[in-house]
Amino acid sequence: MNVAIIIAGGSGQRMGQDIPKQFINVYDKPILIYTLESFQRHPLIDAIEVVCIEGWHNVLWSYAKQFNIDKVKWVISGGNSAQESIRNGVDNLKDVCSDKDNVIIHDGIRPLVDDEVLTDVIEKCNEHGNGVTSLPYNEQIFVIEDEYTTKKYIPRETLRRVSTPQAYKFDKLVWAYEKAFREEIGIYGSSYTNTMMVELGETLYFAKGSDKNIKLTTKDDLEIFKGYLTAEKDKWLK
Numbered sequence: 001m002n003v004a005i006i007i008a009g010g011s012g013q014r015m016g017q018d019i020p021k022q023f024i025n026v027y028d029k030p031i032l033i034y035t036l037e038s039f040q041r042h043p044l045i046d047a048i049e050v051v052c053i054e055g056w057h058n059v060l061w062s063y064a065k066q067f068n069i070d071k072v073k074w075v076i077s078g079g080n081s082a083q084e085s086i087r088n089g090v091d092n093l094k095d096v097c098s099d100k101d102n103v104i105i106h107d108g109i110r111p112l113v114d115d116e117v118l119t120d121v122i123e124k125c126n127e128h129g130n131g132v133t134s135l136p137y138n139e140q141i142f143v144i145e146d147e148y149t150t151k152k153y154i155p156r157e158t159l160r161r162v163s164t165p166q167a168y169k170f171d172k173l174v175w176a177y178e179k180a181f182r183e184e185i186g187i188y189g190s191s192y193t194n195t196m197m198v199e200l201g202e203t204l205y206f207a208k209g210s211d212k213n214i215k216l217t218t219k220d221d222l223e224i225f226k227g228y229l230t231a232e233k234d235k236w237l238k
Contacts, residue, residue, distance in 0.1 A: 003045075005050075005089040007108055008078075022053075032060070033064075036064065045104070047096075048069070048073065051086070051088055057077075076088055082192055083188075086192075090177050110215050113210075120207040121167045130167060130172070132162050132205065132206060132207060133164060134162045134207065134208075135211065
């Protein structure tokens with residue numbers, strides 16, 4: 001079984017709006033619904049759990065019904081951080097998932113998930129036990145010496161950008177979150193499941209990524225998202 005955990009527990013303060021950014025409407029549809037539709041239509045996804053900001057559960061259930069997202073089976077509350085929210089989602093599935101089920105973790109504010117990216121993440125997880133969306137860096141990366149100068153760069157060929165979706169076997173997720181929170185490893189700041197796994201000594205396996213898979217954090221990101229939604233692909237491009 002392939003179960004998706006969609007993380008939608010944040011308030012989105014950097015967006016500067018009056019409602020959580022995952023519920024902002026773009027062309028008469030909430031951002032979160034665009035995300036859920038990607039998982040709804042994918043044939044390999046069996047069920048969806050949404051880790052949702054407190055007070056918005058009923059709103060989400062109503063939207064799921066309105067937009068025919070019937071793979072949503074559970075809506076639970078998030079925590080004080082992304083890691084607490086993901087742990088809540090994992091804990092809620094303990095009576096549902098078997099050890100070798102795949103759990104796909106994804107940010108609710110990444111609404112442009114390509115089918116082939118999601119497929120490859122699941123296939124890599126079946127093959128290796130995990131799969132994380134990744135892309136190469138196309139810019140040069142320099143290490144700061146002080147506020148204004150640098151003398152060192154990191155060869156971009158040695159770097160990969162890793163985001164969501166990312167997939168893990170359920171038993172490994174349960175083990176990792178229990179150990180991480182018990183021993184306070186990889187759970188603070190900007191930590192996520194992928195960084196936590198590495199801090200716990202696990203090897204991650206790269207899956208396909210897409211530059212369209214942007215995270216909607218600011219108002220400028222919203223404009224980029226709208227551009228993707230309305231763009232027409234030139235037929236002459238191979």
